[in-house]
Amino acid sequence: MHTLHVNLGDRSYPIYIGAGLLDQPELFARHIGGRQVAIVTNETVAPLYLSRLTEALQGFELATVVLPDGEAFKNWETLQLIFDGLLGARHERGTTVVALGGGVVGDMAGFAAACYQRGVDFIQVPTTLLSQVDSSVGGKTGINHPLGKNMVGAFYQPKAVVIDTASLATLPPRELSAGLAEVIKYGLICDEPFLAWLEEHMDALRGLDQQALSEAIERSCAAKARVVGVDERESGLRAILNLGHTFGHAIEAHQGYGVWLHGEAVAAGTVMALEMSRRLGWISAEERDRGVRLLRRAGLPVVPPQDMTAEDFLGHMAVDKKVQGGRLRLVLLRRMGDAVVTADFPREILDATLAADYQGLAEQL
Amino acid sequence: MHTLHVNLGDRSYPIYIGAGLLDQPELFARHIGGRQVAIVTNETVAPLYLSRLTEALQGFELATVVLPDGEAFKNWETLQLIFDGLLGARHERGTTVVALGGGVVGDMAGFAAACYQRGVDFIQVPTTLLSQVDSSVGGKTGINHPLGKNMVGAFYQPKAVVIDTASLATLPPRELSAGLAEVIKYGLICDEPFLAWLEEHMDALRGLDQQALSEAIERSCAAKARVVGVDERESGLRAILNLGHTFGHAIEAHQGYGVWLHGEAVAAGTVMALEMSRRLGWISAEERDRGVRLLRRAGLPVVPPQDMTAEDFLGHMAVDKKVQGGRLRLVLLRRMGDAVVTADFPREILDATLAADYQGLAEQL
Structure with missing residues (x-):
């Protein structure tokens, strides 16, 4: 134990x-x-x-x-x-x-x-x-x-x-994968070495290896506990736990709640956050692909719904709880293992992120 | 101000x-x-x-x-x-x-x-x-x-x-009196000199003298703030604020909520707590009468409903939130201006308190 x-x-x-x-x-x-x-x-x-x-x-x-x-x-x-x-x-x-x-x-x-x-x-x-x-x-x-x-x-x-x-x-495999989306998130936002561990143990995790599950859960909870310990009531840092969630909530809301599982929407949303971080020049295309590959190996969708337009995303994102004084704030990666919450990005980068070809990105991996 | x-x-x-x-x-x-x-x-x-x-x-x-x-x-x-x-x-x-x-x-x-x-x-x-x-x-x-x-x-x-x-x-006089029941309570539980002040200013309070009201409210809030400051989540001391409330809640529940105002039921319940404290030998008959007289001058009822039996009281009191591990605890006065919460009283004293002649007590004042 x-x-x-x-x-x-x-x-x-x-x-x-x-x-x-x-x-x-x-x-x-x-x-x-x-x-x-x-x-x-x-x-x-x-x-x-x-x-x-x-x-x-x-x-x-x-x-x-x-x-x-x-x-x-x-x-x-x-x-x-x-x-x-x-x-x-x-x-x-x-x-x-x-x-x-x-x-x-x-x-x-x-x-x-x-x-x-x-x-x-x-x-x-x-x-x-x-x-x-x-x-x-x-x-x-x-x-x-x-x-x-x-x-x-x-x-x-x-x-x-x-x-x-x-x-x-007894958990359906699809829900296990949805949980892995949040596990991978902790590596991306604040524990870069955990990403290498997950790459090594992804098959064991999906095969329900109890030792691997215990370790992944412990590292995830430890990451969250560190963040929550600094900011219990979400006045600042705690918001980095929402990597992929603003894009993801838009997907959930647009598809109708329950059509995509929360973790599935977060996975596709995380791909979008990775892509936006790359377009800002903060991470490389190789680092983005590393994240996308890990999400895919966890059995998660890495392409947002094909029928969702940039306008669909913007409409849903305007009512997000992270909107402060009318400005949209997003969780993005400064580096792999280092997330920030920021409203300070050029609007064109957001638009390009919403219009990017995620299907093509997934196929070239 | x-x-x-x-x-x-x-x-x-x-x-x-x-x-x-x-x-x-x-x-x-x-x-x-x-x-x-x-x-x-x-x-x-x-x-x-x-x-x-x-x-x-x-x-x-x-x-x-x-x-x-x-x-x-x-x-x-x-x-x-x-x-x-x-x-x-x-x-x-x-x-x-x-x-x-x-x-x-x-x-x-x-x-x-x-x-x-x-x-x-x-x-x-x-x-x-x-x-x-x-x-x-x-x-x-x-x-x-x-x-x-x-x-x-x-x-x-x-x-x-x-x-x-x-x-x-703009407050109906009956509701002003109901508020005065709680004001008098603060004197009884923790501020004996306030009782003398209230005896001196009761007519001014009922006549809406703004200066007297301000002072009575300030002293009441100060008393409550002291008690709450010691015990914010009611693990102990804070319960003394409920002087008269266990008997009072029984009256409210028995008569049907809204028939007696909360403060009116608390007033009659406070008379019962005074009487029980006297029967325990903690306060004198004169001190009890002093409390009853003040409540009456505030325009409050000092006699419980005539149709309520001891059994009626006991039935309602068994479900009070202050019951702990099945034992009934009551707020009583050790001295004027000094309340305690206790389950340590002879059952006969409680029975005698419930059966006492409050009508007679009120008439002899």
């Missing part, structure tokens, strides 16, 4: 990473202060892992809330189901909420924990690669609003994150 | 108290960081004060959300109206929410500010005596759930509280 510490003063917490951690009751018990525990999960994950987690938590007064599965349910109506479950079982301020599932379950259970009786304890048990390397670190919780994603939420840190890498065995 | 500072480290903020502060734009401007401001108010307060506040905030990009009035609307559906208003006007993370109204408006606007884009700035402009001396200090925000009051919320501190004592001129 690897243990990583996220340092946030009195809100610091450990991340445990390893195969089979779901069967280690003492890992949970050491972070539970009261006698009541509420497990929040969804219809897809419950049949796979709920009984094992229940076993690990025997001895506590348990309540279980099973949510419908999917981003479409990440709203207030579904959040109410958690409050209903907690109040129906008379859970007090001393209760601990345990989130068992992917990013949507973690975001909703975390937000419910932040709000229930103005805040109760919370443990994350992420079961998808994406939630293990991204949403379970950093304390962002929340729900969607009809007018915008993640518009209502809280910064709320868990007491612990328990990552059982064996749970990835 | 009086200025009071609530000391909570990097979440410290000032409370400004005085007549006519609504007309001082610079008081607001110094606490607004961005160009956008969203005023949240209700149908009752808007016709009285919205145009003056709008005037004070001219120059900012303003959005206004007018909520329906009343505790019955302190729920998620109404909270959504605030998010709808903010998103509809494209308010960004740099916006400031200004709550103009009583406790319900402040609780909801504060919770919306805590959650909108995971937290935006927030200024309280309380217009009722109760919200000026109680809910605007301490950072408790939230909404009700069908299964419990204030069950969903956040601890979230404002950037500033602006109390215009002149706004009390």
Whole structure:
């Protein structure tokens, strides 16, 4: 088992990473202060892992809330189901909420924990690669609003994150690849040596080698923890975690949410950020191609949707949360392993990036 | 103008108290960081004060959300109206929410500010005596759930509280009295000399003397700020602020919310807490009578509903948020001006307190 510490003063917490951690009751018990525990999960994950987690938590007064599965349910109506479950079982301020599932379950259970009786304890048990390397670190919780994603939420840190890498065995391969998009991102934005490690271990990762998965998850979480430790509330540096996300969100919004997975849209968006960084003269064509090749080996799309025009991108990007005082800011690479957030680029470079031939770029690799 | 500072480290903020502060734009401007401001108010307060506040905030990009009035609307559906208003006007993370109204408006606007884009700035402009001396200090925000009051919320501190004592001129006298119940409470729990001041100035307060009101509000807020400064998240001391509230909540719940005002129920509940403290031998009959007399002079009920039995009280008190590990804790007076939270009392004393003749007690004063 690897243990990583996220340092946030009195809100610091450990991340445990390893195969089979779901069967280690003492890992949970050491972070539970009261006698009541509420497990929040969804219809897809419950049949796979709920009984094992229940076993690990025997001895506590348990309540279980099973949510419908999917981003479409990440709203207030579904959040109410958690409050209903907690109040129906008379859970007090001393209760601990345990989130068992992917990013949507973690975001909703975390937000419910932040709000229930103005805040109760919370443990994350992420079961998808994406939630293990991204949403379970950093304390962002929340729900969607009809007018915008993640518009209502809280910064709320868990007491612990328990990552059982064996749970990835039941993850659809397409979702594993989507998680790898975020893993590769950490190499690109702040850990250049990690890119070489990923090139060496990509086949092992896709083959679910537990040792390789543990190491990739640990390095990803460590990278995110470093960034979040410097800038918990996203006033500056933290925004570099959104490499490829502004282009990616435009793709998701244009195609309709759920058509492309988030990680898939981020992968194509990352290719666009690489291309724009090259056009600015910050990285070479060879470095760009190295990034594109790695994304492709992870099983990810590296060409934006063919039917999306430059105008489509610009329309969606104008409403991005990173717009400040009306100016569009983008995460770009100064060098491989070194990202910046900047609004300081010539408009022609952005236009050329949106109009570039990504199909041709992919074919020549 | 009086200025009071609530000391909570990097979440410290000032409370400004005085007549006519609504007309001082610079008081607001110094606490607004961005160009956008969203005023949240209700149908009752808007016709009285919205145009003056709008005037004070001219120059900012303003959005206004007018909520329906009343505790019955302190729920998620109404909270959504605030998010709808903010998103509809494209308010960004740099916006400031200004709550103009009583406790319900402040609780909801504060919770919306805590959650909108995971937290935006927030200024309280309380217009009722109760919200000026109680809910605007301490950072408790939230909404009700069908299964419990204030069950969903956040601890979230404002950037500033602006109390215009002149706004009390439009407050119904019954609500002014209800606010005085909380004012008297501060004297009883932690400021014995304030009781003598209140005895001297009660007629001036009920006659809306601006100088007396300013001083009473300042001393009340200072008392609350001291308690909250020691225990922001109610792990201990802060619970003494609930003197009379456990008995009072039982009265509110039994009569049906809204039949007795919160402050009225707290007044009768405070009489019961005084009586129980006397039965424990902690205060004298004369001291109890001093408290009861002051509450009565404030225009408050000092006799619990005649139809409520001891069983009625016990049934409602069992679900109080102050129940810990199944034991009922009560706020009682060790001495006048010195409250404690305790579960350590003989059951017979509680039973005798619930069965006491409060009508007789009131008549002999």
